[in-house]
Amino acid sequence: PDAMVDVDRARRCGFPEVIFGEGKSPETIAAIAQQLLDRGQSVLVTRVDALKATALATMLPSLQYNELGRTIRFDLPRSEPSSERRGRVAVITAGTSDLPVAEEARETLNWMGVDVKLVQDVGVAGPHRLPARLAEFAESDAVVVVAGMEGALPSVVGGYVACPVFAVPTSVGYGANFGGVSALLSMLNSCAANVAVVNIDAGFKAGYLAGLVATRAHRPSHGE
Amino acid sequence: PDAMVDVDRARRCGFPEVIFGEGKSPETIAAIAQQLLDRGQSVLVTRVDALKATALATMLPSLQYNELGRTIRFDLPRSEPSSERRGRVAVITAGTSDLPVAEEARETLNWMGVDVKLVQDVGVAGPHRLPARLAEFAESDAVVVVAGMEGALPSVVGGYVACPVFAVPTSVGYGANFGGVSALLSMLNSCAANVAVVNIDAGFKAGYLAGLVATRAHRPSHGE
Amino acid sequence: PDAMVDVDRARRCGFPEVIFGEGKSPETIAAIAQQLLDRGQSVLVTRVDALKATALATMLPSLQYNELGRTIRFDLPRSEPSSERRGRVAVITAGTSDLPVAEEARETLNWMGVDVKLVQDVGVAGPHRLPARLAEFAESDAVVVVAGMEGALPSVVGGYVACPVFAVPTSVGYGANFGGVSALLSMLNSCAANVAVVNIDAGFKAGYLAGLVATRAHRPSHGE
Amino acid sequence: PDAMVDVDRARRCGFPEVIFGEGKSPETIAAIAQQLLDRGQSVLVTRVDALKATALATMLPSLQYNELGRTIRFDLPRSEPSSERRGRVAVITAGTSDLPVAEEARETLNWMGVDVKLVQDVGVAGPHRLPARLAEFAESDAVVVVAGMEGALPSVVGGYVACPVFAVPTSVGYGANFGGVSALLSMLNSCAANVAVVNIDAGFKAGYLAGLVATRAHRPSHGE
Amino acid sequence: PDAMVDVDRARRCGFPEVIFGEGKSPETIAAIAQQLLDRGQSVLVTRVDALKATALATMLPSLQYNELGRTIRFDLPRSEPSSERRGRVAVITAGTSDLPVAEEARETLNWMGVDVKLVQDVGVAGPHRLPARLAEFAESDAVVVVAGMEGALPSVVGGYVACPVFAVPTSVGYGANFGGVSALLSMLNSCAANVAVVNIDAGFKAGYLAGLVATRAHRPSHGE
Amino acid sequence: PDAMVDVDRARRCGFPEVIFGEGKSPETIAAIAQQLLDRGQSVLVTRVDALKATALATMLPSLQYNELGRTIRFDLPRSEPSSERRGRVAVITAGTSDLPVAEEARETLNWMGVDVKLVQDVGVAGPHRLPARLAEFAESDAVVVVAGMEGALPSVVGGYVACPVFAVPTSVGYGANFGGVSALLSMLNSCAANVAVVNIDAGFKAGYLAGLVATRAHRPSHGE
Amino acid sequence: PDAMVDVDRARRCGFPEVIFGEGKSPETIAAIAQQLLDRGQSVLVTRVDALKATALATMLPSLQYNELGRTIRFDLPRSEPSSERRGRVAVITAGTSDLPVAEEARETLNWMGVDVKLVQDVGVAGPHRLPARLAEFAESDAVVVVAGMEGALPSVVGGYVACPVFAVPTSVGYGANFGGVSALLSMLNSCAANVAVVNIDAGFKAGYLAGLVATRAHRPSHGE
Amino acid sequence: PDAMVDVDRARRCGFPEVIFGEGKSPETIAAIAQQLLDRGQSVLVTRVDALKATALATMLPSLQYNELGRTIRFDLPRSEPSSERRGRVAVITAGTSDLPVAEEARETLNWMGVDVKLVQDVGVAGPHRLPARLAEFAESDAVVVVAGMEGALPSVVGGYVACPVFAVPTSVGYGANFGGVSALLSMLNSCAANVAVVNIDAGFKAGYLAGLVATRAHRPSHGE
């Protein structure tokens, strides 16, 4: 009757199971993390607040905590020889309040070994800001766009790039934003063809998907 | 027990009552229109399909029907000496499917005696299209922006202009657009400060509000 | 990777970018405010609770805090010579609980240099109260109406005035008011033609739009 | 396995069961009506379109059909001696499109033997219209108010009268009215204390409730 | 710019304005209450928690606080000579958790001078309980039914009585009850013709409406 | 690339796959039915309108069509020796309009070889009707309750019986019933512990579940 | 005016009334529990947090508290002779976070005297986990499946078993899960025929229904 | 005032603008298509019913119409030399009713020059069907999963593959599926990390995104 960690996932899906930290006790998280580490799998834990991270640090001292993104990583010393190139992803935010979700995406990409470029605060109300920075993400394999309120930014980004755009609606806003539903609907109804959507505040998922696209585009056995 | 037309509205509100044509019989519309015309007030009827317009034309031959916008106008010969300048409004659409709603706005502005500039099909998925046409509406007293799907255009327009933007969500789209709710929420949550919103498909209201702003900005007794 | 303030907005849109204070640390707010002040732009911060205001006061001593409206202003000494007339706006509330939102609107208008007349507690359940005070706002360039619960007041006000009405639904109420959705839908479905709507509790936006209409109606170069 | 008409209801509840005509075949309606008539109970059928009414007329020739209100009545010759006074109810509509629902209420009140005063088209956008007609319904035992769109009228009426107000939201409107939900929420959130609500388009129910209040206020055995 | 109490309401509507205590400071409540008391009007305040009531008691010592119902009353010494009969209302609850809302209704009826019979915990899952107590409320002028969860009780009560039923949905429940929406919809869709609905948790409104019906049914000048 | 019928389901789940007829052409239905018949499995098709049934009858002449329930059955001659007892289920409806959904449940139970007792039109507005018929379903192994509008009946039935109740909300009603959502929420929030719920209008599912309970309660190998 | 416990329920429905602990004071719960115990009925209380349980323990010392499931039981010494076999139910969870709801179901089944097998953490993202454990619940009389997020597990379980599946959506998740609505809708729309649904987080109800099916399948008087 | 086709999109985004055919007249579609063809861009039109396709065929004879998928293609003779490999995508459906949406995805992929493998009718209620066919899509660069009702299939597929999964909710279902919202929420809340979502019935978008991933993974200039 214990947690049944999906230790086989790295083989089937390319990356190990990630631990969703919300609603789990530090003890449970530590136990699952240890199971993965014992099998030589690197660990990512999401949705961990500062208090829980402190408790966890006493059990698993080598963890790296990102307070803004609320993530924990345990990297394996041997994984990812620096020579192996694993692609490039841009993470773009509409406003400064969207940063925590962007950080969750960024940490996920770091954990996957993908290069990340963060472009902040280029929302549509200042429409000249995005074109000014196009060059910074022109060569991306995939783009993550994080936006709250009206969630318009992914459509605009989608109109400028040739790679897939993974849009993350955030719960940032007030009034009729309904905890992110407004941005979610905007993104689902995007008139740009290259925009896919993940759940509200799901920085991890968008980062993971972008990371999959990027790493697979650079598989050594590919591109023949 | 008859319709109680608000014949006093022109005095109180500046323009006569407009007839909402949906769900009214041609006879009822004709009767109300006649009451207004008898008092020397020009008439605008909205939401009139082609069939009803044909029936009405037999009763009130001088009507002007706009099939796309589904509006009818009866202009008074004496009103609006051409010398009186009444302002300038731009009506901007995201896609070609938004045109019927834009036409309703345009006819309303015509009826109010306001100059209209129509800028079509400049939605955000082709983000270079709007900046290319900024000059055409730079001098507007107010702007009406009509958009369906993700409804992102008003926020972008709002970022370029210094006048009020009246945003009209349209029911254009499919799936999770919920008959225009997606665009409506986008517009209500716009991060641009100068964007006000009207009901879904409410081209008349946006046109009327923009027209009010424009005509009042050019009142002869003003600007001292 | 820092906040990318839209310092060019005053030129494009007529007024500087306003800082949305919710979810930003005092340090972030102070940094953005300083960037604007350094460029000679006056500053308005919204959604600042008393605690955050106290923290900010230690960094930027000259700020003016409105506790009810939760706004902060830094006026520039040189701006707005008193001789320049900038229009007149009425802010009308349905009940006493709507006052905080009305105060946000009023402070925004003050920051824009517009005259404000506040008319309180004239909701529709005491229908004789509004007509008794019509004279106080008859000459307004625009009206802001703030109402919760059933949100009926803007329609009634709209029936009495000839200028645009910017309706703000508030989250005041209980039960099936759904945090302001009830009032929001009422206002969107208003049978009065001159009623535009902003987001729930968006006193800033309504004030800003009304202020735009008022200031532009009194531009010196206008009214020829 | 047949319909189990509640023939005992007149004794328990004061009035016989009313037949909801929608989704029932003419044959079923005729059979139920006959069961009631056989027991000396007068019959009211609601939601009957013209086609079904025609079919029914061939089976039960004495029926009285109201096409606008979509109701059928079979009055009993002996019921309601004219000397028996049964109270007075006003039925008030916001716009001309609300008339069908008002007619359903009016026919229900007729069937109950209650005097009805119909006051039409006095919605809030022409706010001077209602006060002008207050005298016509000042003496009512109860008031039915029928309104679509923003559904503001019941609150205003509630502010003028001392009797219960039964508010009926109608599905009249478009866009974000959601088939009457906008008006329903307005009425549920009314700031007037004397406003009770029935289902969308439920003219029958509002009429029935108002009729109950009126008839019971005039029971001979009462008022001691 | 102060609160504009509707002191004329007792004349127009039969009872004075009632103060909604939520979101108002003790000072504001005391000021409004004093305005009413000064004009010889009895006072009812609703939605007052224990803390606010304690604060108010220091300002207005004669108040009567009902902690469960969260109401405050100030009765006038001279009002309601005991000889004047003002009708009878039953307040019925489905479960013990609905009691606070029932208490709000009961206090409102007390304030109106109406006799109240409270029948508790007779919800439909123990269907034999209600019929066993029918005699206790058979002679009521109106019935208030308070129920959460599936909100089925008003329909059943409506099937047993000949007077109007005012149904109050409560926010009692969990999961898909959506804060009372489940019960609200049930009540709006009641198949019983004599069921009117008020807002979620609106014990005051249901009590007030039932009180209006009861007091008016026993007006001395009536029942001729 | 053809339909992949789950022919193994009878072995895994006790009964063969049932064909959902909506949105499938007569040809597709006939092909799937033939695959099942070829393997000696009896066939049930649901959601088949009269037109499609006629078309199917030309391809598979031995079918039995129930027009009200919109179901088709092909019974196998050899299945179900009459000596094998398979339990007893009651199907109860609130109103006559709920009959089509009840018929779908009844046909499903017939197909499973379970005895069905139909009890119609015993909704809560005539609360004396259900107790009068309790004896007819006291011995049931499971009960299916079908109700629209406020969906209160399952809770009341649940209060009288000791077996599981499978509640089916129907889309019968109007206004705020939202196509059955009102009844669905009522049933999910039932205060009776023995009420499980299926989808709106899902007569098949409720019948199937009740049939599973009944047949398994009478398995020969059981009850030791 | 006291709580009217349904002490007759054990006779009518097979098991005594269960006490919903939320929103009830320890005193009220103790009083109701004592009424049941005095009549020789075993007691189950649900939704009791640790604080309330501690308070209750001082009044009713013999209680058994399950902190995770938030339930309290008082077993009667004489009930349930161990020889009486009462069936077997499996409780299956998708993730470790669903455990509290599963525990509520398990305690309910324990209280009913039914054998329970708990199978944890076999959600669909690791699709090989469920088939690996099929044997553990192959012989169940009924299955309870507890899942949050997308709520897909009941459909998959339903495809493997021949007994009824009672699906419990949990509020576990974030973003567009809407407190369990996402999982609820999934389960209602399950393409598996043997899946019935209960309210969000309603572990008690699913346990009770599964327990009813199991105990009744093993009644000594049955299976002839 | 004409349609402003985004002819530059092929350069910016890799593929030309696709024409959304719904709500456009055959004339408008033909005109836009011609503009693209004139610039040597291949054309894809979506959402074209049979009638409109027939009309279009008279104007642009070389079109290829897919009736099930409702798409039209005009391939350019010179594009796509067969030697250029462009990747491999699997399109998987839960049920046969999801085929039209799958066809839209498949045609889009054909138009992009990507190899497509269609795997039909492997929904979760027959859980053994999917594993049996894993080999057919093991080598995919991306997977499109199309499912209605509870929308569970993408999560299961996501648990088996290492590439991105683009999930398309369909409006297939009834009752509480709300036109695809049930499936949409399931997919957004998927516990599988590699699942991205597009709008309801948006076969085109999912196909386009999968096609982007596939073609870019096989760019000749890549994989160094």
Ligand SMILES: Nc1ncnc2c1ncn2[C@@H]1O[C@H](COP(=O)(O)O)[C@@H](O)[C@H]1O
């Ligand atoms: N922030 C996140 N958002 C969505 N899914 C996540 C997140 N973090 C982890 N997951 C997924 O959640 C699953 C673990 O769920 P659990 O068994 O409850 O720990 C893993 O398969 C991850 O793919």
Ligand SMILES: Nc1ncnc2c1ncn2[C@@H]1O[C@H](COP(=O)(O)O)[C@@H](O)[C@H]1O
């Ligand atoms: N298309 C429209 N959208 C919104 N309101 C309208 C429209 N056309 C007319 N109206 C308003 O509807 C009112 C007329 O309502 P009615 O009495 O039903 O004709 C007028 O006061 C107009 O302001």
Ligand SMILES: Nc1ncnc2c1ncn2[C@@H]1O[C@H](COP(=O)(O)O)[C@@H](O)[C@H]1O
């Ligand atoms: N109370 C407010 N409501 C809505 N928008 C606001 C408010 N205060 C500031 N803003 C807008 O929010 C933008 C700032 O967003 P941010 O980059 O997150 O600081 C500015 O452009 C303002 O127009």
Ligand SMILES: Nc1ncnc2c1ncn2[C@@H]1O[C@H](COP(=O)(O)O)[C@@H](O)[C@H]1O
């Ligand atoms: N238009 C209506 N709206 C709501 N309820 C109605 C209406 N017409 C009849 N009813 C009620 O519906 C019940 C009859 O339902 P049924 O058994 O389906 O005919 C009666 O008890 C009436 O009180």
Ligand SMILES: [Mg+2]
């Ligand atoms: Mg910013």
Ligand SMILES: [Mg+2]
């Ligand atoms: Mg276009």
Ligand SMILES: [Mg+2]
């Ligand atoms: Mg007030």
Ligand SMILES: [Mg+2]
């Ligand atoms: Mg009118």
Ligand SMILES: [Mg+2]
């Ligand atoms: Mg109880």
Ligand SMILES: [Mg+2]
């Ligand atoms: Mg009936």
Ligand SMILES: [Mg+2]
């Ligand atoms: Mg897990």
Ligand SMILES: [Mg+2]
């Ligand atoms: Mg199939």
